[in-house]
Amino acid sequence: MTTPALPVYRRTPLRRLAGVDRLAVAGGVLLGIVVLAALLAPWIAPYPDDGGSATHPLESLLPPGGDHWFGTDQVGRDVFSRVLFGARTSLFIAVAVLAVSGAAGVLLGVVAGYAGGWARDVIMRVTDVFLAFPALLLSLALAVVLQPSVTTVIVAIAITWWPWYARLTASVAASVSTRGFVDSARCLGVPAPLIVLRHVLPNSLTPVLVQLSLDGGGVILTAAALSYLGLGAHEPTPEWGLMVQQGQSLFTTDWWVVTFPGLAILVTAFAFNVLGEGLRARLAR
Amino acid sequence: MTLLAAEGVTLAYGTTAVVHDVSLTVDEGGVGLIGESGSGKTTLARALLGLLRPRSGVVRYGSRDLAGLGRAGRAEFRRAVQPVFQDGSEALDPRMTAGASIAEALTTHHRVPRDERRDRVAALLAGVGLDPALAGRRPHEMSGGQRQRVAIARALAVEPRLLVLDEPTSALDVTVQARILELLEGLAADRGLGYLLITHNLGVVGRLCRTSSVLFAGRVVESGPTADLLTRPAHPYTRALRDAVPRLGGEPPRTAGRTEAAPAPTGCPFRLRCPWAADRCRDEAPELRELAGRKVACHRAEEVLTTPASSVARVPRDGGEAPDAPRQ
Amino acid sequence: MNLISVRDLVVRIGDRVIASVPELDVAAGECVAIVGESGSGKTTTLLSTLGLVHGADVAGRIRVGEVDVLTASPARLREIRGSRAALVVQSPQAALNPTMRLGTLMRRALARHGVKGARARERAEEAVRAVLLDPEILRRHPHQVSGGQAQRFVIALALALGAQVLLADEPTSALDVTVQAEVVAVLRRLRDERGLAVLLVSHDLALVSTIADRVVVMRDGAVVESGPAADVFARPRDPYTRELIAAVPRLPEPEEGS
Numbered sequence: 018m019t020t021p022a023l024p025v026y027r028r029t030p031l032r033r034l035a036g037v038d039r040l041a042v043a044g045g046v047l048l049g050i051v052v053l054a055a056l057l058a059p060w061i062a063p064y065p066d067d068g069g070s071a072t073h074p075l076e077s078l079l080p081p082g083g084d085h086w087f088g089t090d091q092v093g094r095d096v097f098s099r100v101l102f103g104a105r106t107s108l109f110i111a112v113a114v115l116a117v118s119g120a121a122g123v124l125l126g127v128v129a130g131y132a133g134g135w136a137r138d139v140i141m142r143v144t145d146v147f148l149a150f151p152a153l154l155l156s157l158a159l160a161v162v163l164q165p166s167v168t169t170v171i172v173a174i175a176i177t178w179w180p181w182y183a184r185l186t187a188s189v190a191a192s193v194s195t196r197g198f199v200d201s202a203r204c205l206g207v208p209a210p211l212i213v214l215r216h217v218l219p220n221s222l223t224p225v226l227v228q229l230s231l232d233g234g235g236v237i238l239t240a241a242a243l244s245y246l247g248l249g250a251h252e253p254t255p256e257w258g259l260m261v262q263q264g265q266s267l268f269t270t271d272w273w274v275v276t277f278p279g280l281a282i283l284v285t286a287f288a289f290n291v292l293g294e295g296l297r298a299r300l301a302r
Numbered sequence: 303m304t305l306l307a308a309e310g311v312t313l314a315y316g317t318t319a320v321v322h323d324v325s326l327t328v329d330e331g332g333v334g335l336i337g338e339s340g341s342g343k344t345t346l347a348r349a350l351l352g353l354l355r356p357r358s359g360v361v362r363y364g365s366r367d368l369a370g371l372g373r374a375g376r377a378e379f380r381r382a383v384q385p386v387f388q389d390g391s392e393a394l395d396p397r398m399t400a401g402a403s404i405a406e407a408l409t410t411h412h413r414v415p416r417d418e419r420r421d422r423v424a425a426l427l428a429g430v431g432l433d434p435a436l437a438g439r440r441p442h443e444m445s446g447g448q449r450q451r452v453a454i455a456r457a458l459a460v461e462p463r464l465l466v467l468d469e470p471t472s473a474l475d476v477t478v479q480a481r482i483l484e485l486l487e488g489l490a491a492d493r494g495l496g497y498l499l500i501t502h503n504l505g506v507v508g509r510l511c512r513t514s515s516v517l518f519a520g521r522v523v524e525s526g527p528t529a530d531l532l533t534r535p536a537h538p539y540t541r542a543l544r545d546a547v548p549r550l551g552g553e554p555p556r557t558a559g560r561t562e563a564a565p566a567p568t569g570c571p572f573r574l575r576c577p578w579a580a581d582r583c584r585d586e587a588p589e590l591r592e593l594a595g596r597k598v599a600c601h602r603a604e605e606v607l608t609t610p611a612s613s614v615a616r617v618p619r620d621g622g623e624a625p626d627a628p629r630q
Numbered sequence: 631m632n633l634i635s636v637r638d639l640v641v642r643i644g645d646r647v648i649a650s651v652p653e654l655d656v657a658a659g660e661c662v663a664i665v666g667e668s669g670s671g672k673t674t675t676l677l678s679t680l681g682l683v684h685g686a687d688v689a690g691r692i693r694v695g696e697v698d699v700l701t702a703s704p705a706r707l708r709e710i711r712g713s714r715a716a717l718v719v720q721s722p723q724a725a726l727n728p729t730m731r732l733g734t735l736m737r738r739a740l741a742r743h744g745v746k747g748a749r750a751r752e753r754a755e756e757a758v759r760a761v762l763l764d765p766e767i768l769r770r771h772p773h774q775v776s777g778g779q780a781q782r783f784v785i786a787l788a789l790a791l792g793a794q795v796l797l798a799d800e801p802t803s804a805l806d807v808t809v810q811a812e813v814v815a816v817l818r819r820l821r822d823e824r825g826l827a828v829l830l831v832s833h834d835l836a837l838v839s840t841i842a843d844r845v846v847v848m849r850d851g852a853v854v855e856s857g858p859a860a861d862v863f864a865r866p867r868d869p870y871t872r873e874l875i876a877a878v879p880r881l882p883e884p885e886e887g888s
Contacts, residue, residue, distance in 0.1 A: 196392060197387045197388075197389065197392030197393040197394075198392065198393055198394055198395040198396075200348075200351075200353055200385070200387070200393075201385065201387070201393045201394075201453070201456070202395075203353060204351050204352075204353070204380065204383070204384060204385050205384070205406070205410045205456075206376070206377055206380030206411065207406065207410050215395075215406070216395050219395075219397050220396065220397060338806035338807070338808065339806055446668070475667035475668055475833060476833055476834070476835065476874060476877040476878065477667060477873055477874060477877045478667075479877060480876065480877035483879075502806055502807060503807075504807075504879075504881055505878070505880060506879050508879070508880070508881055508882060509880075529882060532881055532882050533882050533883070542808055543807060544881065545811075546807040546808040546810065546811035547836070547881055548811070548814070548834070548836040548837040548839070548840045549836055549839075549840070549881065550835060550839050550863060550875065550878050551839045551860070551863045551864065552836075552839070552840065553840070554814060554815065554818060554840040554841065555807075555810070555811035555814060555815075555837075555840060
């Protein structure tokens with residue numbers, strides 16, 4: 018054997034790692050700001066009532082200024098306050114979708130990957146069926162069938178996203194299952210469910226976690242798209258996609274109504290992506 | 303008493319058979335299985351560990367067919383037979399501390415109270431010559447030799463009767479190898495542990511195993527007392543293996559040439575590499591037969607046995623037959 | 631004539647010395663082996679001679695042929711690595727472009743050195759024969775050859791380019807014993823018949839003892855013993871050398887023609 022960790026090669030990757038970490042940290046900080054905004058919305062929003070159904074007809078469509086940083090919308094609500102409250106809706110949707118589809122996908126994937134054989138075949142064929150439909154189309158169809166609501170958005174997106182996690186986890190778990198420590202556990206007589214939980218699952222999780230954080234942005238965009246099409250959140254729920262839809266016809270005259278929620282979508286999706294990309298690069302060392 | 307045996311075992315991945323009709327018994331004391339990469343030795347080990355079902359033939363634990371064991375029989379088999387793999391960093395879960403890995407083995411078959419666990423783990427670590435303080439370390443925080451010792455401690459935790467050692471030292475530094483072998487020798491002697499040692503390293507087999515089998519292209523080509531195999535090989539492949547091992551300060555290793563030739567599909571699988579190959583070897587695959595206190599699968603084994611080492615065909619080398627002392 | 635000459639080599643990362651070699655010479659037609667275990671600094675020492683140590687401070691004087699490695703221009707260093715000295719590593723297959731036949735790889739390398747056409751083919755075949763391979767191998771892709779063949783092909787590549795220095799880093803430890811023996815036979819031949827200077831790094835003392843003329847034993851970055859191979863193996867002075875020798879598994883001697 019040769020000297021394993023060759024000290025001579027150490028510096029370059031380290032430097033790269035530092036750069037990568039800066040990227041991940043930047044994404045994390047940005048996302049942290051969005052999360053804080055969501056959590057603290059009732060306290061930091063200048064007009065907390067505007068997050069709900071309040072209307073102020075006399076103050077409609079005021080341009081950005083000292084009283085209303087982001088201006089006001091058609092019914093006179095403060096856009097800044099609604100963007101802050103909108104972060105709650107969007108992040109809630111993102112977290113719920115990722116939690117539900119991630120948990121389902123990882124569970125099925127890890128079982129498929131470890132068991133192999135017919136169990137793997139059945140699970141993988143089912144995921145293939147789901148993957149065969151264009152995701153947005155399937156979400157749309159579901160959203161049309163169900164009543165438009167935030168819950169509908171979550172269900173509709175989660176149902177089209179879990180197969181990706183199932184497939185990713187299955188392939189990682191299959192390769193983890195061939196490793197010595199899994200054989201060693203089998204030779205000890207550790208029951209299969211325990212092997213999966215103790216050894217296969219924890220060692221298969223990292224790539225899925227990276228993928229989840231990369232996908233956060235995608236969920237927010239998809240949720241915004243569904244709401245934009247009128248299939249998700251509805252008035253008076255503050256939701257960025259819905260706000261964009263309601264404001265788009267005013268873009269040429271009252272640009273702020275559509276621009277600020279649009280920017281919020283952009284920034285949040287970007288933050289998720291940068292964080293995920295940073296994590297991925299770090300793990301790909 | 304036979305602890306573990308393969309009887310006419312054939313193993314295959316898909317449609318490709320990698321082990322053909324192999325029979326092997328492991329009793330108390332050490333048995334060696336010698337083979338190079340691609341010989342099928344690791345696949346055979348997996349079958350003996352019950353991780354792979356034979357395509358045909360039977361793996362027996364004691365007198366019982368492994369495939370037919372019930373729940374209780376299976377648990378008993380798992381306690382009795384434990385593996386030690388080549389690389390401790392592979393055999394230990396990277397996310398678990400050494401202590402957790404050993405504790406997992408302790409608690410799989412018996413309930414061990416929490417406060418007792420730590421003492422048992424410490425005792426097992428001490429038993430393989432490690433500081434019990436290592437219990438808190440993860441695999442990447444340990445050296446290769448330490449990892450392999452932890453893997454051995456984990457295997458010993460269930461108090462097995464037999465260890466299946468698959469290249470247990472080949473990933474380690476030479477001085478560490480020597481210490482691990484000493485440890486295994488000691489454990490075998492103290493506990494009456496049986497072991498099957500799978501390796502390409504003849505020196506290791508010579509030291510630890512009374513009897514050995516040589517595997518070539520998934521077939522046993524020679525088996526018998528290790529000392530006889532190493533001093534008077536009857537199969538040309540055993541001989542090639544032995545002659546290829548460099549000796550400290552000795553002549554340069556000899557090769558029988560054409561090591562890249564693939565096993566022959568018909569007749570004797572070794573014939574394309576064999577300096578003794580004759581027409582008969584092309585037409586007829588040799589069966590294992592008794593000769594000079596061993597079993598050998600070679601038509602010309604009698605001649606191999608009696609031919610002096612120095613007259614074997616080899617790769618051209620400098621300096622003729624004179625022993626080549628290192629030059630100044 | 632010394633083809634490799636190292637004086638007062640010290641390789642540091644921060645304050646830690648990872649290799650320190652006061653003196654190391656390899657003459658034409660000579661094989662010098664650096665023996666040691668993980669972390670001994672043996673590989674670092676070998677890589678230093680080609681200026682391949684990155685991220686560490688390398689001090690001292692290193693000469694390969696006429697070139698001072700530590701002060702040479704990057705272009706000059708590339709030239710040494712390309713044609714004067716050849717580096718042979720444990721798994722050479724990874725270093726060979728998998729999409730190209732070995733013959734194409736060889737032809738391109740020769741073309742870069744201005745050797746083309748029939749002369750290039752001649753040189754390639756001659757080099758391949760010198761490492762005891764069938765020239766037929768030039769028609770194969772890297773994945774179609776065994777580890778031992780790939781190992782010897784890399785040596786042939788260096789030979790074709792006129793290498794006089796061979797640096798081998800654990801060239802045989804990933805190989806089966808029978809294949810190891812062939813690679814060693816090739817190294818011996820090249821040393822004896824072509825006068826190559828061979829610097830070999832290995833942890834396998836028995837293997838080293840069958841080829842090395844002189845031996846340098848390293849531990850924890852320092853040289854603990856060096857001298858003619860026969861002396862070191864017959865009368866080791868340092869306890870660590872003795873430990874290394876004791877660790878070599880012994881085989882019973884064959885009974886000749888019994």
